[in-house]
Amino acid sequence: MTLLLLAACTPSVYDAQQKDTLPQIYPDYTDITVPCNIAPLNFMFTDENVDAVSLVLTCENDSYTLTKRGKKLVIPIKDWKEWTKRNKGKSTKVQTFARINDTWMKYQSFTWDIVSDEIDAYITYRLIEPGFEVWNALQIEERCIENFNSKILADNSMMEKRCMNCHIHGGDKGQFSFFYLRGKGGGTILNRGKDLRKVTLKNDQMNGSTVYGDFHPSGKFGVYSTNVIMPAFHSMDSKRLEVYDSNSDLCIADFENNRMILSPLTTDSTKFETFPTFSADGKKIYFCSSEISTPLPTKVENLHYSLCSIDFDEEKGEWGTQVDTLYNARVNGGSANFPKASPDGKYILFTLSDYGTFPIWHKEADLYLLNLQTGTMKNLTETNSNRSDTYHSWSGNSRWFAFASKREDGQYGRVYFAYLDKEGKSHKAFVLPQKDPEKDFLNLKSYNIPDLSATSMPYDAKMIEKINRERQAEIFN
Numbered sequence: 001m002t003l004l005l006l007a008a009c010t011p012s013v014y015d016a017q018q019k020d021t022l023p024q025i026y027p028d029y030t031d032i033t034v035p036c037n038i039a040p041l042n043f044m045f046t047d048e049n050v051d052a053v054s055l056v057l058t059c060e061n062d063s064y065t066l067t068k069r070g071k072k073l074v075i076p077i078k079d080w081k082e083w084t085k086r087n088k089g090k091s092t093k094v095q096t097f098a099r100i101n102d103t104w105m106k107y108q109s110f111t112w113d114i115v116s117d118e119i120d121a122y123i124t125y126r127l128i129e130p131g132f133e134v135w136n137a138l139q140i141e142e143r144c145i146e147n148f149n150s151k152i153l154a155d156n157s158m159m160e161k162r163c164m165n166c167h168i169h170g171g172d173k174g175q176f177s178f179f180y181l182r183g184k185g186g187g188t189i190l191n192r193g194k195d196l197r198k199v200t201l202k203n204d205q206m207n208g209s210t211v212y213g214d215f216h217p218s219g220k221f222g223v224y225s226t227n228v229i230m231p232a233f234h235s236m237d238s239k240r241l242e243v244y245d246s247n248s249d250l251c252i253a254d255f256e257n258n259r260m261i262l263s264p265l266t267t268d269s270t271k272f273e274t275f276p277t278f279s280a281d282g283k284k285i286y287f288c289s290s291e292i293s294t295p296l297p298t299k300v301e302n303l304h305y306s307l308c309s310i311d312f313d314e315e316k317g318e319w320g321t322q323v324d325t326l327y328n329a330r331v332n333g334g335s336a337n338f339p340k341a342s343p344d345g346k347y348i349l350f351t352l353s354d355y356g357t358f359p360i361w362h363k364e365a366d367l368y369l370l371n372l373q374t375g376t377m378k379n380l381t382e383t384n385s386n387r388s389d390t391y392h393s394w395s396g397n398s399r400w401f402a403f404a405s406k407r408e409d410g411q412y413g414r415v416y417f418a419y420l421d422k423e424g425k426s427h428k429a430f431v432l433p434q435k436d437p438e439k440d441f442l443n444l445k446s447y448n449i450p451d452l453s454a455t456s457m458p459y460d461a462k463m464i465e466k467i468n469r470e471r472q473a474e475i476f477n
Helices: 076-085 460-472
Strands: 030-037 043-045 050-059 064-071 090-100 103-106 110-115 122-128 139-144 152-156 166-168 173-181 186-190 197-202 212-213 221-233 241-254 258-262 271-278 283-293 305-314 320-327 333-339 347-353 368-372 377-379 387-396 398-405 414-419 446-453
Touching: 030 414, 050 076, 050 377, 064 076, 076 090, 152 173, 152 460, 166 212, 173 212, 221 271, 271 333, 283 320, 283 333, 305 333, 333 387, 347 387, 368 387, 398 446, 414 446
Parallel strands: 030 110, 212 271, 241 271, 387 446
Antiparallel strands: 050 064, 050 090, 090 103, 090 110, 122 139, 122 446, 139 152, 166 173, 173 186, 186 197, 212 221, 221 241, 241 258, 271 283, 283 305, 305 320, 333 347, 347 368, 368 377, 387 398, 398 414
C-alpha cells in the first residue's frame, strides 16, 4: 500500500544522497520493540532546515510510503492500525528521507519490532510543573495508548486549587483506583467499581496520613505508608530537591469494614517503612525499610532503604509475624524505592539509587528487576538512561511496563514504555506517542507517576468536583 501526499519534489527522493548515519529525530524511535496496539509512532526531524520528509515501511512483501511537507511524519491512524494488524509479530524496516536545501538525504534504516503482546490500553498520570514551588496548577489525566484520546479525571482548578496526589490503579484493573484530595474537607477518592467514595484513611493510633499505597487483588483492602514528608534543598550535582521522611509506618485499610489494621512489625519506631505494594496473589506485602540512625537532613546521603516483605492473611485480615529482607541495602549499598510486583508473580521491579527516598532528581536512579524465583537481581541496562528512571507500573500480561524518565533534558518527566520478553530481558524504551510529535516540547509539565490500566476510569473531573463539594469523608477506625 502506498500513500503519496507530496506530489512533486524536485529533485526526487529517488535521487537522494545516501547518509551513513541514523536520522536525527524526536522521539528516538530507532530500533525499538513496540506492542501491536500502540498508537502511531509519529516523529519529527530535529534539523530546522528540513522542509520535506518521506517514510517507507517494509515488511516482507508489504510496503507503505508517506511523504509530507515540513519536518513531521504523522501517520494516519487508520493506515497505522492496518499496518500493525497485518505485520504484528514481525520486524518492520523503517527507511527515512529528508529534504535539506533542495537536496534529498537518505538515512540509515532502522527497525520497529511489532510484537503480538499487547500493552494495557490506558495510562494515567499527574500533569505538574517540575519545580518544587508550584503545585496549585495540576491535573490528573487519562490517555488511551491505542490512540490519542484523553480525558481529565481531576482538575484542581475546579477544587479551590488544593493539592491532588497521584492516581493509582489496583493492578491493571480500572475498577479499582484511588487518589488523594488534600486540605480541609478533602480525603481519599476511592473507586471500587461502585459509587465513588470519599474516605479518611486514618485513626488515632496512626502518626500521619496515608501517602503511598496499593490495592489488594480482591479490592477489599489497601496497603499504605503514613509518611511525614520533609523537603530539603542542597547544591549537589543535579539533586536540586531532596525529600525525606521524619516518620513513616505501614497500615492496611479494610474497605469493607471501614477500619485500619496496624502491626508492631510495620510501625517500628526504630525504622522508616514506606512504598508498600501487594504481591500478585495478595499473600505478601513488599515494602522498603531503613534504620532510623541517620541525622536528617544533614546526613541524608547515608539514608539507605532495603527491600522487604511480610505475609498477609486475606481471610483473617491480619499481618504476618515475620519481616524478610529481599535486598539488603546495608550489605549491598544503594537505596531501594517503589517496588512493584509483576502480575504473573515472577518479578519485582524497583528503583535503585545511591541513597534516600526521592530518586526523581537522582541521575543515577535506575530500574532493577528482582527475580522472585531465583533471587537474582539485575540492572535493566537496555532500558535505563543516564537520568532518573523511576515511578513504574506493570501491564497486566507482565510483558510491558511504563515508567517516568527525565532522560531528555533532566527536568521534565515523560512517560516511557519498555518490553520485557519471556526470557526476562528488557528492551530499549520509547516515549508515549503523540499526535503531534512536537507536543512534548510545547507542554511544560511533567508526567508524574504513570500508571497502566486495562480499562478506562468510570468518572471524570466534573464528577470529582461534585463529590468533593457535596460529600463528607467517611471515617475509618
